Amino acid sequence: MRREPELRRAWLARSLAIAAAGAMGAAGAARAACAGWLGLHQVGARENAGAGTGSRMRAETREAIKRGLAYLARVQNNDGTFAGGSMSRNVAVCSLAGLALLSSGSVPGRGPYSSVLKRALAFVLDCAQPSGFIHLPAAASHGPMYEHGFAALFLAEVYGMSDRSDLRERLEIAIKLIVDKQNQEGGWRYQPERRDADLSVTICQIMALRAARNAGLHVPAETIDRCVEYVKRCQNPDGGFNYMLSMPGQSRFPRSAAGVVALQSAGIYDSEEIRNGLNYLRQHLPGKTRGEGDEYFFYGQYYAVQAMWHAGETDWNEWYAAIQDQLLPRQRPDGQWFDAISSAYGTAMACLILQTPISALPIFQR
Secondary structure: OOOHHHHHHHHHHHHHHHHOOHHHHHHHHHHHHOOOOOOHHHHHHOOOOOOOOOOOOOHHHHHHHHHHHHHHHHOEOOOOOEOOOOOOOOHHHHHHHHHHHHOOOOEOOEOOOHHHHHHHHHHHHHOEOOOOOEOOHHHOOOOHHHHHHHHHHHHHHHHHHOOOOOHHHHHHHHHHHHHHOOOOOOOEOOOOOOOOOEHHHHHHHHHHHHHHHHOOOOOOHHHHHHHHHHHHHOEOOOOOEOOEOOEOOOOOHHHHHHHHHHHHHOOOOOOHHHHHHHHHHHOOOOOOOOOOOHHHHHHHHHHHHHHHHHHOHHHHHHHHHHHHHHHHHHOOOOOOOOOOOOHHHHHHHHHHHHOHHHOOOHHHOO
């Protein structure tokens, strides 16, 4: 596994390549810098996409992904939202469904799910307020900054993978809101206010900032440094992560997986915090433990596969084999994965988890 300085240089080199695109435009440079990814429909040309990591995507996994993506396309409403529960019009759910479809290799304007993505993107953009805040009050959760973070991540990935140069201004405003609302601790909370912070919302914003930076947007180094320090301070001695600095408590698997990914997204791949965090996660191999983490199963595994993808071949192979064993039997005959939030959410998260080794999304690339 490459060491932290080398990986930081690689990330910086890619960012500089994007920023120096000139006439190509930032989106075109992002495509060039991230060239070589394969969509789901092309995986057969290279068994186990993921640059020789031994990712071991099974044939039945590819079929399950196809059924899941087809389900999302089938239940999309005319306004771009996705049916399946009271949260069907939630911006985060729509954005995650969009990310799942992007992960297959489609983009707005190209691919089997081009039209589905166009409608999803239009809905997310319609929910963007002049301030840059992206959410729909009528369908907001208790923490609308979650919606904003996932929506900004979706916009950044579309911008970085397509020729939608018109997205840059909207994305810049959304990212500026994140930067401006960082609180004194270095994190974010449910509302676009600087009052307090929690680890989960903070990590959602970190992922959006990383995606925007990958796509060529400016993100202040001070913002990154402060949120990284916040995440580090949330780590407990056992390697897991606490929820809030103001309310010390026990580690939990879902937010601990997210904590490790947040540090990796900031370019930290080999440090005491990462090693301790990975050791904690290894105790929660899918199927090994029961109860702890089940309430937020998809959330936890969405981050855990990313953590193990970046951790190296041994961890990745073991984890990916185990999560396939867990997810494939859970898929329903119509292609959906059920979750209490909504079937669109469960299906999108399952597809994102299983498509990690395809590396179509820049945020997933090593």
